[in-house]
């Protein structure tokens with residue numbers, strides 16, 4: 001029979017790699033928890049309307065990347081392509097803002113986009129994201145940016161830079177929109193087909209085009225920064241000043257508009273110099289109209305999402321391959337010894353030790369080889385002699401030191417073994 005394989009754009013993450021994922025997730029969880037963010041878990045599928053309305057019909061995500069299907073009840077559902085829309089839906093549904101103050105939320109999980117798979121771009125990928133709702137203060141923008149950089153730095157990433165822009169508010173963009181139409185119309189025939197279409201529907205999106213020719217034309221396009229009203233200018237100036245206070249360097253990129261329509265004011269990306277074409281590790285910004293657009297009371301928001309596959313590619317390039325350290329590798333041979341080994345192993349596990357029990361029944365020498373590969377601190381060895389005497393051999397793998405201990409001693413006072421494992 002033909003062997004079944006993962007679908008294009010999806011992959012299995014095997015134990016050798018999940019240790020890296022676990023470290024990333026634990027680091028992010030700790031940093032966000034310490035900053036008073038609560039974790040939110042929303043469903044992987046939602047009604048299609050949520051994303052169409054939230055992300056914007058003219059975006060690539062909604063226009064061509066969504067996994068949309070009819071369920072058995074003929075409802076149009078979509079696998080979430082990002083999670084801000086779902087979080088906002090939940091915020092409204094559960095009236096979280098009625099709790100007062102601001103709401104700080106974070107999430108992690110799988111997202112789905114029908115894209116051409118390549119390094120750092122998959123159809124099922126994973127993000128960690130953070131959002132603050134209820135503050136339109138520039139301090140909130142800077143808090144989320146600072147947390148994203150803190151996570152990436154704590155993980156040891158280097159050669160990252162922060163691109164920053166303001167896309168203003170609706171009024172600013174109204175004026176800017178016309179300037180873009182005026183600028184791009186003479187080049188219309190040279191734009192990629194999507195951008196030609198966007199010229200009338202959503203000219204700002206042209207700036208986000210990945211087409212080289214369009215990008216070249218866009219180089220000289222008018223800058224949004226020249227179209228910001230006084231309020232938007234002030235907001236943006238304060239964001240920059242605070243970033244300066246925190247010693248977070250950035251570069252202004254007036255062509256940064258992000259791939260989702262909901263952004264207002266601050267937009268930013270954290271980009272790696274060590275990845276190829278898919279170099280943006282974190283993207284985010286402010287979205288003051290999204291909650292209102294999705295039917296909630298007007299509530300400002302700001303947040304980001306980190307792409308975990310890209311982050312993990314970077315960690316792998318750094319040669320980060322942490323392993324979970326085992327305390328004991330348990331070797332046994334012979335019927336009675338094997339039974340005793342099961343009891344001893346279980347007892348020590350319940351006492352918080354980590355142990356791998358060799359189940360092979362193969363020769364002691366072979367089990368020793370596996371013990372060496374396991375990178376455990378020590379071996380517990382039960383042969384026939386030990387089984388008869390009620391003892392066990394304890395061998396420290398780093399030094400080769402070995403001694404005999406009574407099984408009863410271990411069972412009575414398991415914590416005494418900690419001493420044996422501590423380096424002296």
Ligand code: ATP
Nearest residue numbers: 120121122125259280281282283305306307309310
């Ligand atoms: P890109 O321009 O690379 O397509 P985007 O603007 O579509 O990114 P966002 O929607 O802002 O990305 O998502 C935030 C982050 O999630 C991205 O910076 C990236 O790290 C990651 N990401 C987005 N799409 C994918 C994907 N298909 N596969 C892997 N990671 C992704």
Ligand code: MG
Nearest residue numbers: 060061113259
């Ligand atoms: Mg994209």
